[in-house]
Amino acid sequence: MQTEKVVEHIVTWLKNYAINAKVNGFVVGISGGIDSAVTSTLCAKTGLDVLCIEMPIHQAPSHVTRGQEHITFLKSNYKNVSDVKTDLTPVFEEFKTEVSLEGEQAIVDMALANTRARLRMTTLYYYAGLKKMLVAGTGNKVEDFGVGFYTKYGDGGVDLSPIADLLKSEVYMLAKLLQVPKSILEAAPSDGLFGDARSDEDQIGASYPELEWAMKMVEEHKDEADFFGREKEVFKIYKRLNTSNKHKMNPIPICTIPNNLKQS
Template identity: 75%
Template sequence: MQTEKVIDHIVNWLKEYATNAKMEGFVLGISGGIDSAVTSSLCAKTGLRTLCVEMPIHQAPSQVTRAQEHISQLKKRFANVSDVRVDLTPVFEGFKSQLPASQNDAYLDLSLANTRARLRMTTLYYFAGLHRYLVAGTGNKVEDFGVGFFTKYGDGGVDLSPIADLLKSEVYEIGRALEVPSSIIKAAPTDGLFGDSRTDEDQIGASYDELEWAMKMMDEGKQIDDFSGREKTVFEIYKRLNSANQHKMKPIPVCEIPLILK
């Protein structure tokens, strides 16, 4: 990958999109992970206003520390970067207190995890509306178009996606070129939505390197029977998640009414 040229391409794309939309800049959530660090750095390089928002909800201290380290570094390098912290923990707890007792505990944790992501999306759009900013998505290609590892109308609710055509390994490569803090580069990827130490790999059952391989194999038309051992397991995981999460990747289905009925 021609890293510097890719960076310039994305930065120019962001700036052109915002200018054509007559918007003043960008807003995005900073999690302490590589994707939000790279995306915010790219937005900052446009020279347009870039608002970095911390939105902790029972967040692990290590994630908070990494997020703050990145924001501090970014503000020193770019005068157009600002930040705000919105503690959503009491909002989340208040929301939970108003819900009826769950009769289906098997899906309770996942439902609440997705609720966290949707509270954050709502917060970002508050600031977007207030300042005429675009909400910048932080999803990469494997997450957004491979296994659908994001929350519908949560972190998937954005105005534009600067890094969604980059594999996770490519995001790391760009992150190093953009001088993202090493603490973020080295950290195990996690969505931080469950209030514990589980990583993305714990949830998915495969690493991003493995998922990238499976994505390539599926694009080449390979089938499960073409593999054995760990490769077969990973390919099965990828294919299952890709199929199950198509509803996230495709446009909302519209029931079209035949003209004869109108």
């Protein structure tokens, strides 16, 4: 990949889109992860205003530390970057007092994890509206179009997606060029939605390099019968998630009313 030219292409695309939309810049949620680090840096390179927002909800200390380190890095290198911290833990806890928490624990935990992402989306759009900015998405290609590893109307609710055509390995290539802090480059990818140190691989059952391989195999029209052992297991994981999460990746279904029924 021609990494420098890819960076230039994305930065130009971001700047042109914002100028045409007549907005002031971008809002980015900072998680301490590689995707938000790359996205926020690309936005910063446009020269337009960038607001980085920390939104902890019982966040693992390591995530908070990495996020703050990255924001410090951005502000020291780009004069157009500002930041704000919105602690959503009290909001989340109050929400839990008003809803039912009965049911199978794993299902309740997942519903609450998705609620965290949706509270953060609401916060990003609050500040975006306040400051006339766009919410920049941080999803990569494997997450957004492969396994659907994001929350519908949570981190999937954005105005534009600058890195959604890049595989995770390609995001890392950009990160190194953009001099993203070493602590973020070396950290295991994690969505941080459960308040602990579990990684994306822990949740998915496969690493990003494995998922990229499976994505390529599907594009080449391979079948489960073509593989054995770990490759077969990863292929099945990818296919299962790709199928079950189509509702996130496909347009919302619309019930089309026949013309003859609309006529009185």
